[in-house]
Amino acid sequence: MGSLFRSEEMTLCQLFLQSEAAYACVSELGELGLVQFRDLNPDVNAFQRKFVNEVRRCDEMERKLRYLEKEIKKDGIPMLDTGESPEAPQPREMIDLEATFEKLENELREVNQNAEALKRNFLELTELKHILRKTQVFFDEQEGGMHTTESMTRALITDESRTGKAMGPVQLGFLEKSQEPEEYLPCFVAGVILRERLPAFERMLWRACRGNVFLRQAMIESPLEDPSNGDKVYKSVFIIFFQGDQLKTRVKKICEGFRATLYPCPEAPTDRREMAMGVMTRIEDLNTVLGQTQDHRHRVLVAAAKNLKNWFVKVRKIKAIYHTLNLFNLDVTQKCLIAECWVPLLDMETIQIALRRGTERSGSSVPPILNRMETFEDPPTYNRTNKFTNAFQALINAYGVASYREMNPAPYTIITFPFLFAVMFGDLGHGAIMALFGLWMVLKEKPLAAKKTDNEIWNIFFGGRYIIFLMGVFSMYTGFVYNDIFSKSLNVFGSSWSINYNTSTVMTNKALQLNPGSNDYSGTPYPIGVDPVWQVSDNKIIFLNAYKMKISIIFGVIHMLFGVFVGLFNHRYFKNKMAIYCEFIPQVIFLVFLFFYMTLLMFIKWTKYSADNENKNLSAGCAPSILITFINMVLFKPPQKGLCNPYMFGGQAGLQKFLVVIALLCVPWMLLAKPLMIMRSRKQAAHQPIAPYSNENGDADGGLNQHNNVQADGTQQAGGAAAGGGGGGHGHENEEMSEIFIHQGIHTIEYVLGSVSHTASYLRLWALSLAHAQLAEVLWNMVLKNGLQQGGWIGGIALWIIFAVWAVLTVGILVLMEGLSAFLHTLRLHWVEFQSKFYAGLGYAFQPFSFEMILESSSNSSED
Known part of the structure; x- marks a missing residue:
């Protein structure tokens, strides 16, 4: 928990691993998740690194597993997930895994190809079956006299383009077969086409053949399965009658263009019946074969589904290990791998034990070597969190990761964030809804987390379940203080x-x-809280306005003052005495002498003036305005004297002048003190004599070490003459004086103006609280109150409906929308008004090599 207040101490280490033991050692470090490796080959292309072939093999295995996963999901087969994470397999096991995946993929692809061929054959036979049935109806429509083909090829030829009149039925010129050459004999083609293409197909036939064809079509009622993708499609049977080979070629080209499938259809009824019987027999045989094929495919997928999750974990761990090994360097003997890594100082022993365990697993006799290094590079920021504090830490990191060893705002945010939210959202009923929702997510944490949904909004809610729960509990408390529950009051006492x-x-x-x-x-x-009589009073808003406005300013000044004092801990830790004397002290004086004094006047006014006081000057009517008093104080303007005493206590006028003068003197103090002290320390350092070279204590740098002391944790601390002046040179050794003056001027202006604007910014606590209460009251009066005023059985039914509408509006508007609004305003108060007083946020996060994080990110990306 100590690292939550300030980030962990980090150290840069150099790691020497024997080549045979490197894989096992990195695997152990990945399970531990406490080491961040640096890339020692930044200029080497990814395809030219030592273990690129192993990474490619892992990519290929992952591709095969994704193919298996897709087929398993297609069949709706549940995949076994025990929640356990198997260890990374040894490199020699990669060959077995590759062989297993290759066998499964080939077997499944072969089964799928056979099944697709069988389904395509089945589709063709099914379409042929429908053609034989439908064309039988076409041929049987004409009863008696005329030859069947001849009767079906009689058409209505319309010449509207020329005459605009329809001509009577005209014979297509069929004669006896003995009287007409072969190319003029009547013929027909039959097939199936997608139903949506049929109108365009019919128009094209008519135009291309100039009306010398006769088309009959009938829909296939049941959908057919496309063998390539398994989609259901709707088709229609058609038969086209025409005359001559020329039309035959043209018709077939049109059918090919519209992707219609043509099938042989005998003209004689007996031939059609015989073909239909043969088709039915073949369909039955195909159904049997298809069923056996699907059973075999299902068995293969069920067997694969039992191990698929574990296979994914193993392959991703192997891939992560080789990716990490690509960051290492080889020594000149090619037998040792060299790595550099950031590790938490407290976990050095744990990491050493993990390295020894990896060496034993690999069977190597050469122990790994982990040496600490000195560096001027800023270490990464690492704050240990648990599932409760992680959400609050995420809020802070969204603004900016803390600089190394900087005070972390997260532990204070755990209390101040839900409290300031509750000041705006104070309602006992709405807070209870929010608290119950958060409590439900907390209690059902494991089953909800196991679902791993890809709904982004739900994931945000679930990730902040503890924040939601605390915001609801704090809102119930402030709602009890406001005596507000769904815009009504509780008369408890x-x-x-x-x-x-x-x-x-x-x-x-x-x-x-x-x-x-x-x-x-x-x-x-x-x-405790507000008297319930105010709920029925007409001046309720006036009373609550004054009350909530004052407590908003009080909370704001205390919050900002706390932020300034947190900055003191930063200055003391980094031994920056100059910042204490030149920044912290004048900042506190400025804030206390002006704005904290204003909050003290509020308490004096509350305790000193009352309506039943016999002294007229101390009655409620004579209580001076805090805002007018503060404005007159800053402007050195004497208050207007009337029947009432404008001052709250004796000597107030002189005290206020003193406070304003001292606060104004703090402005040049903040503006000039630090740059002038830096100039002085630089002049002193420039006139110091150069110390003689001395190596008595083994110090090769001699007197230079009086000015620069490099700490073991990698940070550089000013020393010597600069430290004697209060750390004057810290962070400004190479900066021009003009830049220092400009930088200090910007910070001074930002703090002075920010103190005013930030104090006013806390008035959003009052504004949103008032808006939330008024919205709840409007919703009650405009919706639910109407349902309560009706009687009888009709009123009971109406009450159910009106209550449902009121409940939906309450949850949707007052809990969700107003809750989101209050959340965002609270976030702004912490990011800007609070953290700006002490938080730099210029660090970078510690990103250790962790299998848990890698697997979590991989599963999220695969779901997306």
């Missing part, structure tokens, strides 16, 4: 106000006043 009017006065007057100075008020305030 009994009101401190009483009505002393008689019945007739109350019934005949719509608006009556209760005087706090008379017997209407008992003199004992409501034990």
